[in-house]
Amino acid sequence: MSENAYDIGLPRTPANFQPLTPIGFLERAASVFPDHTAIVHGALRRSYADFYARARQLASALTGRGLERGDTVSVMLANTPPMLECHYGVPMCGAVLHSINTRLDAAIIAFQLDHAMAKLVIVDREFAPLMAEALALATVSPQVIRYDDAEYSGPGALEAAPEYESLLAEGDPTFAWTPPEDEWDAISINYTSGTTGHPKGVVSHHRGAYLLAQGNALTTSMARHSVYLWTLPMFHCNGWCFPWTLSAVAGTHVCLRQVRSDAIWSALASEGVTHLCGAPIVMSLIHGAPESEKRDLGRRVQFLTAAAPPPESVLTSMDAAGFDVTHLYGLTETYGPSVVNEWHEDWSDLPAPERARLKARQGVRYLPLEGLDVLDPDSMTPVPRDGQTMGEVMFRGNVVMKGYFRNPQATQEALAGGWFHSGDLGVVHPDGYIQLKDRSKDIIISGGENISSIEVEEALYRHAAVAVAAVVAMPHAKWGETPCAFVELHAGQSADEPALRSWCRTHLAPYKVPGRIVFETIPRTSTGKIQKFVLRERAAALAE
Amino acid sequence: MSENAYDIGLPRTPANFQPLTPIGFLERAASVFPDHTAIVHGALRRSYADFYARARQLASALTGRGLERGDTVSVMLANTPPMLECHYGVPMCGAVLHSINTRLDAAIIAFQLDHAMAKLVIVDREFAPLMAEALALATVSPQVIRYDDAEYSGPGALEAAPEYESLLAEGDPTFAWTPPEDEWDAISINYTSGTTGHPKGVVSHHRGAYLLAQGNALTTSMARHSVYLWTLPMFHCNGWCFPWTLSAVAGTHVCLRQVRSDAIWSALASEGVTHLCGAPIVMSLIHGAPESEKRDLGRRVQFLTAAAPPPESVLTSMDAAGFDVTHLYGLTETYGPSVVNEWHEDWSDLPAPERARLKARQGVRYLPLEGLDVLDPDSMTPVPRDGQTMGEVMFRGNVVMKGYFRNPQATQEALAGGWFHSGDLGVVHPDGYIQLKDRSKDIIISGGENISSIEVEEALYRHAAVAVAAVVAMPHAKWGETPCAFVELHAGQSADEPALRSWCRTHLAPYKVPGRIVFETIPRTSTGKIQKFVLRERAAALAE
Known part of the structure; x- marks a missing residue:
């Protein structure tokens, strides 16, 4: 770049350049509208002052437990207040938020914990049995925190782990968090469903989260004090960045467990x-x-x-x-x-x-x-x-x-x-x-969640009788799509639809189990590739 | 900064990092809402497709005339369509927009042209006589373009200069502009009024203009297709960045010469x-x-x-x-x-x-x-x-x-x-x-005590007869300084100096009561700001 007079003597300084980060939206909302309701969850109503103080407490507690810049905090939470607090408290201490899809199976969760090198896990009591199973499979040994939501009364696990409120009690509500060193620093990691091979960990940074959070408000003409209902899972792409958008407009989050x-x-x-x-x-x-x-x-x-x-x-x-x-x-x-x-x-x-x-x-x-x-x-x-x-x-x-x-x-x-x-x-x-x-072409979207056809196929392939398996999306009235499997059996072997569905239930998360399993010759191209577009048409016809 | 796993192998690339610039807002508005009205000026209605095409034409014409990255284009324009086009066309060719307050005198304009090293000037016919005077005083010899607004029929000057439409005709409406090389690149320069010493040239960059333009929309809950009336001069801090904000919301500019x-x-x-x-x-x-x-x-x-x-x-x-x-x-x-x-x-x-x-x-x-x-x-x-x-x-x-x-x-x-x-x-x-x-510099120091001129003005404003009040320091033999008030009364109302001093005594500490209250028209800047430096000279003269 050629230098001109406008480049000379006009460097970035702390006065005129600060890393973009959506964390600052919460600081501002708490400072300007401290008494405005930030979070509603059942009977609980929490102000912006409280939301910000608790996020700082979380950051302080995590720092006290050794979490540093670039460490991963993995969370498995429903759309509850701690999930919102994690979207601020985790990056406030420099750590990276890893939200886990609550409908995955233990093996994939274990893979994610290992790959993300999780240092600390926060898990809702409802998902604690699954998390316990995943932790047993994982190589990493993160610290574990359990969240007991007053809105949940079912069975749990990991009862020896500290409860979320006691974690917070370790922290200082006036903790002096610092912005990221660079706006390119990671703020979160979210794993894709992994259509080919292992799931991939998508890394987001502060700059992008700041810009998309504002983009949401501008795109949807979101006025000050908008009220947002959490029907989208926050574990899904950080709730499309809306946990940060709402602070930008000093709005109210209405949580929803189910x-x-x-x-x-x-x-x-x-x-x-x-x-x-x-x-x-x-x-x-x-x-x-x-x-x-x-x-x-x-x-x-x-x-x-x-x-x-x-x-x-x-x-x-x-x-x-x-x-x-x-x-x-x-x-x-x-x-x-x-x-x-x-x-x-x-x-x-x-x-x-x-x-x-x-x-x-x-x-x-x-x-x-x-x-x-x-x-x-x-x-x-x-x-x-x-x-x-x-x-x-x-x-x-x-x-x-x-x-x-x-x-x-x-x-x-x-x-x-x-x-x-x-x-x-x-x-x-x-x-x-x-x-x-x-x-x-391999992806099936069921209830908003991606299902990899390859993963379903791999489960089927593990059954001794299955010679060829091809899975495509079948239209479904309730879920939008559900997997439909086409199977060729090995000569001399036998299996029927109930047997294979039962097999899948032991190897896959329930929502990934094929809605239909069809036994017939699978169409191929001249070079031997399975013609999935033909199967999709066939599945659509079957759905009618 | 210590390197961690989230820093490794994840560099900025053209796919995931682009310089922030508000110019892109216009490209998007023209692409998504090409037929929506972008500009209204008298009988003229211009669509976003036209607005964008003309801005590109301007950038192309300026490039053709030798304007390069970091060159200054000085404009002296009313709130008219070319002023909006310049907010995009000038930075689209890498140049820097210098908007001149239309009510300055020739000497200050000449100073600005020289200091900004103006390469090209665009001037409304109404201000051409003043600009001609300034150009005669200036050292630089910029190219000059005259804009003949159909809404203006008074006298002009610089008749030999090419008219704005003929400049545009030199350019290509499909010109492939490029974003700034760096979001830190200058987008505009605006000179402060310079009440002390020479005016200073405030340089703005693309990053800041992008962020403040969005900040305006978020702060004012500006929904898509808002309609903005130009009662604020665009030469004033780039119209507070609203020329860019409106493109972000695909809104409509309603121009106003007067x-x-x-x-x-x-x-x-x-x-x-x-x-x-x-x-x-x-x-x-x-x-x-x-x-x-x-x-x-x-x-x-x-x-x-x-x-x-x-x-x-x-x-x-x-x-x-x-x-x-x-x-x-x-x-x-x-x-x-x-x-x-x-x-x-x-x-x-x-x-x-x-x-x-x-x-x-x-x-x-x-x-x-x-x-x-x-x-x-x-x-x-x-x-x-x-x-x-x-x-x-x-x-x-x-x-x-x-x-x-x-x-x-x-x-x-x-x-x-x-x-x-x-x-x-x-x-x-x-x-x-x-x-x-x-x-x-407006603070009044009387007997070592600070007196806020604003506080004295507020006391005067509370009197029913006072329409405008401006208070400055007046030299005082004993106290060093004492407040001197200049007052305009509401039509049909009356008040004299003893009455207002008596009023002030009931609303202010004794040392804050103005030593003099003068009833006369208060001088203002082009943007409506009271010219306190003029009043200070007047107060000094009164004190003698």
Whole structure:
């Protein structure tokens, strides 16, 4: 870069350059609106002053227990106040937050704990039995903290571990946390479901989290003191960065241990909820609730959905129930949503099927995403904007991950050529809106969670009778999709559908067990590759 | 910084790191909402597609004329479409935008052109005579472009210079602009009014402009497609970054050559204006307009004010006229507003005088400002939060200027000790809100005691007859200094010096009562700020 007069004598100094971090949003909210309700959880109401003091206490306690910059804190928590506190307290001490999907099986959890080199684990009592199993399998020996939620009364485990409140009691609520040394420092790690091989640890940094958190507020026109209902799991891409967004607007988090229609409608009515997020299944829960649970809210509520295009019937029902639905798209590698179906006012006058067709498109880049396009992955040139030509959806900008943890090869491949390669196939319409045509072809999305077809296939392959297994997505009324397995048996061996489903239940998390197992010859290409697109059509027919 | 596993193999790449720049907001708005109205100017309505194409054309034409990274483009323009185009087209070619206050005199303009090393000047025909005078005085010989606005029909000058549209015609509307090489690159330079010594050139960078532009939208809860009326001069701190904010929300700019009450009310009614900014004088224009000009808007409009605390009477009148008034504070060195009087909902239930007292406080940090405090400038320690102890208001963070152009000493002094020293004196209230008490140079020192000119002015404002009050130091043989007040009375009201001095004696400590009260028109700057240095000279003359 050639130097000019504007470069001379004008360096970065602490007065005019500070690392971007979303942690500062909480400090500000607590300073400006200390008495405003930050968190609602059952009967509990916690102010911003308390939220901030407890986050600092957590950071102080973690520091006291030896956690340092770049250490991993693994948490397995429901959408409860400690999960929010961890989104601030963990990075306040320089550590990295690793949120674990509560529906995984023990082997994968153990893999994640080992790969992330977990130093400390915080686990909800409900998930403690599973965590105990994972810890027994893992190589690392993290410190363990148990959280006993007053809203949970079922069985637990790890009873010898200190309880979360006693951990906090070790800390100083006035702890002088410091911002990250660099805005490129890691703030969190989230493991993808791992369509090929092991799960990959997606590392996010403070800069990206700051920018996407603000992007959420700008994209959804989130005004000061918005009220957000936690129907999206916070373990999923850090709740799309909304734990940080709400502090930026000094809003209120309404926690929810379980996504049930009565609890949702009750919170909508009593807490003045303005925004909530979720997969289409959450919308089905809302508009499909018994009439006795529904309320007339007397206002519009913003529902942000991703994972699958919202069907016309759902959009119509949600509209009637008082919800504006916005369709978002993104990946763990893009901090959650970084693409939005920006709605044009005049589209609202179109007939319902046309509106649904337009709403089904994933859309355009978020404000903090600098580039979004569909490219031919070989030539890296954009496809024509004809709504027909398929290419790979690619992202570029400040809300693309730092990379995959301890996996330089995968990082380099994913970020090759100056773009993040999503693995999703799509088209660009003449107006520049992108639309997915095939979620990366191995992935099944069930209830908003990714299921790797390969993982299911591998479980089937472990059964002695299975010669060939191919798993694809089958449409499912409740979950959106469920795995459908096609199986060829070894000659002379026998197995039936109940036997194989039972086998899968012992080797897979329940939601990954195939909804159907079909015994028939699997179609292949001339070079021997399984033709999954044929199987997807077959599965769709079976679902009808 | 110690290296840990999260630092290894995860470098910045073009895929996951791009320089922050507000220019990208326009590219996005034009791509997503090409047909949405971006600019209204008289009968002219320009879409986002056109706005973006013209900005690229300008960048292309400037490049063609030899403008390069770090070159200065000086503009002297009213709030017209070319001014908006310059906020994008100039930095798109790597150059730096220098907006000149249209009410300065030729000598100061010549100083700025020389100091900024202007390579090219764009001047509105109305200001061309003044610019011609300045160019004759200046050492530099920039290329000159004249803009003939259809909304202006008065005399001009520089008739031999190419007209703005012919400059644009030299450029390519599909010009492939590039983002800045570094987000720390300069985007603009704005000269302070320079009440002491030469004006200083405040350099802003892309990173700060991006962050403050978003901060404006978040602070004012600016929803998509907001409509902004240009009652604030764009030459003033780049219109507080709102030229960039509006692209972030795909909003509409309503231009205004002259700030007149009929034009304001007409635009408010016909264009659906949601937001406007200005000094208190603009509010006086609005609520003091003839009843025949006023309209019932049937909605609330957001008015953002700075420069002086809004008096109670003005707040009451504005509220009745349908405006929510937000009090902002900042300096050219902080990109315009970076402090906001965040309003607490329960304050709205208080009596009007109490509301005005709370609203008069400057407030708390903007979201993108990392630090704001009142420090003892000698010890650099915070003053007690008692609402009494004065100190210097200091800023720290990403919306503090890059520095003063070609003035390393002033830059180092201003940014010494990790804080930007504003020169404003203030206090911190127990709730953390700061309140200005004076510019350090406006403080009156009488018999060794500090007297806040603002406190004396506030006492005068509480008198029903006083419309405007300005208090400065007057030399005094015995006490060193004593307050001297300049007063404008409301139309139809009367008061004389003995009456007002008597009033002050009942509201102020005896030593704070003005030694003289003068009834005359108070001189103001182009942005409506009272010119205290003129009053100080006047007071000195009166003392002799």
